[in-house]
């Protein structure tokens with residue numbers, strides 16, 4: 001029988017097969033192989049006890065991909081959640097997340113929660129910025145249950161990493177998607193202080209058969225240390241058409257004269273937020289390399 005590992009705890013793996021979750025032990029063969037079972041793996045299991053839902057892991061199917069942080073395999077897509085307001089979106093963190101996922105070939109849907117707190121006009125601005133750089137953008141209100149069906153449609157039959165900083169309403173969203181999950185929802189300030197999530201392990205929540213969501217702990221620890229500064233611009237794809245007009249080949253769009261990207265910025269064709277994040281990330285990587 002085949003299933004998917006949704007959780008690993010102290011030598012056991014919880015495997016969802018159909019609508020049932022079996023607690024499985026990895027058989028000896030895994031110790032001799034170099035591959036260690038990962039959350040998200042599609043696996044072959046043998047049932048030992050149907051009533052007690054116990055089994056053995058007997059094989060791992062080939063992976064389509066493997067993320068290191070969070071440690072999870074076979075990710076189809078990510079949904080990154082920010083609040084449209086309260087807390088104000090950290091666009092720099094958002095752009096870093098988009099780069100990190102894009103580098104690993106994982107499509108990202110940008111989701112702004114708490115749409116009940118801001119005006120349509122502000123939402124339209126957010127939408128145009130992130131659609132311009134190639135992402136699907138959705139607006140929801142987890143509190144009012146708005147946009148939840150749209151999310152359900154987007155995640156159906158897939159494995160989705162749900163990421164976002166503390167306080168944006170991820171737990172509220174998970175509760176809407178899966179009332180059984182019963183995640184703790186609380187005041188923004190209190191939870192940031194307590195810093196819960198820091199020691200939690202990756203766990204997939206089965207929303208329905210074949211649909212899995214990973215609620216990702218520790219979003220702010222996402223760093224972009226595996227990038228060269230010169231490749232950063234490749235992740236700001238909306239710059240590309242204007243870069244053709246730069247005077248210098250390999251223009252970094254920061255200090256060079258006759259830069260097509262800076263011209264487009266002045267003309268309002270490129271988002272200032274995105275441009276400033278680009279410069280910030282570019283310079284940070286350049287500084288790092290000096291040491």
Ligand SMILES: Nc1nc2c(ncn2[C@@H]2O[C@H](COP(=O)(O)OP(=O)(O)OP(=O)(O)O)[C@@H](O)[C@H]2O)c(=O)[nH]1
Pocket residue numbers: 113114115116117140141142143144165166167168169170171172173184185186187188191192
């Ligand atoms: N106005 C408004 N408030 C919301 C919405 N969704 C969540 N909230 C509130 O935002 C606060 C944080 O919500 P949580 O769901 O706990 O946020 P979280 O992202 O899971 O935070 P952590 O658990 O710290 O990661 C709570 O006070 C929620 O009631 C929304 O759609 N609109």
Ligand SMILES: [Zn+2]
Pocket residue numbers: 243246247251252253254256258259260261262
């Ligand atoms: Zn340029």
